[in-house]
Amino acid sequence: MMTDIPLRTPLRPLGRILSARAKGEDTNRIERENIHKRHESEKEQTRIRAQGRLLVLGIVFIVLYVAIALRVALLSASEPTEPRSQQAGASIVAQRADIVDRRGRILATNMDTHSLYVETAHLVDPTGTADALAKVFLDLDAKRLYSDFTGKRKFLWIKRKMSPEQMQAAHDIGDPGLRFGPREMRLYPNGRLAAHVLGGASYGREGVHAAEVVGVAGIEKTFDERLRDPGQSGQALQLSIDLSVQAAIEQVLYGGMKLLNAKGAAAVLMDVHTGELVSLVSLPDFDPNNRPNLPTKGQAADSPLFNRAVQGVYELGSTFKIFAVAQAMELGLVAPETVIDIRGPIRWGKYRISDFHNYGKELSVEDIIIKSSNIGTARISTMIGAERQENFLGSLGFLEPISLEMVEAGGGKPLVPKKWSELSTMTISYGHGLSATPLHLATGYAAIANGGRKIVPTLIHKSDPKEEKRVLSENVAAASLDMLRRVVTEGTASMGEVTGYGVAGKTGTADKPSPKGNYEKEKVIATFASIFPAYDPKYVLIVSFDEAEDRTGSEARRTAGWTAVPVAAEIIGRIAPLLGLAPQIEKPLGNDITQASNN
């Protein structure tokens, strides 16, 4: 620092030193004096510089503070507005996402409509308005409305949603107390179709200007968050359901249910490779546009809201036999030709196990399935044993509620014996003592149909099959399928044959448990579990009737072979072409041209 400053005055100026020496004075005094002067001037310079810096800093701070203060003042004084240039185009659709079927046809969508409410303070003519409203909305009572209008209430809802015609009519009443609010409405254009799958929607939090649409059951509830997510509102949720197939099955099943005087019916159609449910039907059904209330009395299972295919836990009867036989073959205990002693009945304490008909002394394993022998299956199951049977059925998913994208699926918890005794082993082998849903059965049969892999059923459309756990070897699955095919060609399900599609399947007729705890005499659950086409299995179809009986003959016939099987055959004949399956022509046609029949 010192070196930078130009030394203007030397510390010992020669003139003064010389004159001081001449006078005999101390020259050091002059030097000290000069050093002092120099210090003084340096101090002055530093002070000025520091002052200048402070000034600049002060000005900068003042400018900044003023700028901030002005901005704050401006913000607090102006109207808040959104930046106009930053609107994104996607923000226009802020609706609940659509639900479509596997081919993109709409199952659920939204409609803009209006709600009607009354602010009683603004009502000019309560009597006239009440009368006029009762004329527009026939379900409203004029007296009740009048007492509401003149009572203490200041605000009341008249209609949560209404049609444009009703709105115009209400508008024409012309009372200023009648107010309209915009409403988004969930619309199921196909009405009752796939009602149980879709579930339904209703209003959550509700205001005058908007209301939240929330799913209350089925897919709408399970995927509520996904459907409401604004980021995905433009993309429809694609289900595995096929609209035409679902409609065809509902139609045929409904006809069958009426013809057979059944209380209810269920059908499950599943792709055996992907686990996609192409159709899921439960009858009686309901209209999701106008979802009925939960039943307050009687059995829940009698309500149309009850989903028999997913929630209905039934003893599925002889359809279970194939699992006992498949497991025995998997363990190497029997082969299809092994002969089993079927002399009966088998007595176990107070229980006895007998067959529907007497099939003689012995049958091969194949024939036990084809003729559906309880005794034979029970004998095979004793060879397997309780523990191995429990593990096998567990691996097929029969001991847990099925995992499906429906809130109701948790309700379909199978009923299994508390203690898996030898008797349970025997009865479960032919489908009594263990109750499961038709969907469980579909999953089990899918494992046989796809070569032994357990698949997870799903309602969401996907194309790639997920690699799943193997529960049966391919040989055993093929042998089991062969037996099931012969049940149709020569056994109890002979009415199930559909030309060109090679149906394989097994019937099951289970007595219904009565409320008292024993079995009903004349009420059965008739089930037909089928796989088609047998030459290249693609689909599993389960058809189940509750209390069906065929009264066309001299005496009522209740076995599945007379009830569920013909209906299932009709269903397969209707849907297989819709599923894009060309019939396999057993004998190739010759060159002679035949007239294609029109029917």
Next chain:
Amino acid sequence: MRSLLYIMMFNAVMGLAYWAYQENVHTQRELANVEELQASIGQARNRLAILRAEWAYQNRPRRLQDLADLNYEHLQLLPLRADHFGHVDEVGFPQQSMSVFDLKGLEAIEVAQRSGNDD
């Protein structure tokens, strides 16, 4: 000389101010235009959604079934069944095309005689 420079500077400032003003006006006009377009897109989407819903409602399987039943006399629409599938030899191709396509090599190709009632 200096005054000339001043005049030029002044003119430049005025010119720039005019340009900035014009740009602002244009931007505002475009923004208003965009807003209008967004609104009309929104309305169009709304209409589209309603039309889609209407289409789905008009084409609901139950209605189509009823219509097919009602008009059976004229249209004779039936559900597609296995016996509506035919063999490729059954198709009556024109005579001259027979020489172009060698149909003997085509086995197991079936064509569906769609009955039209694809419900």
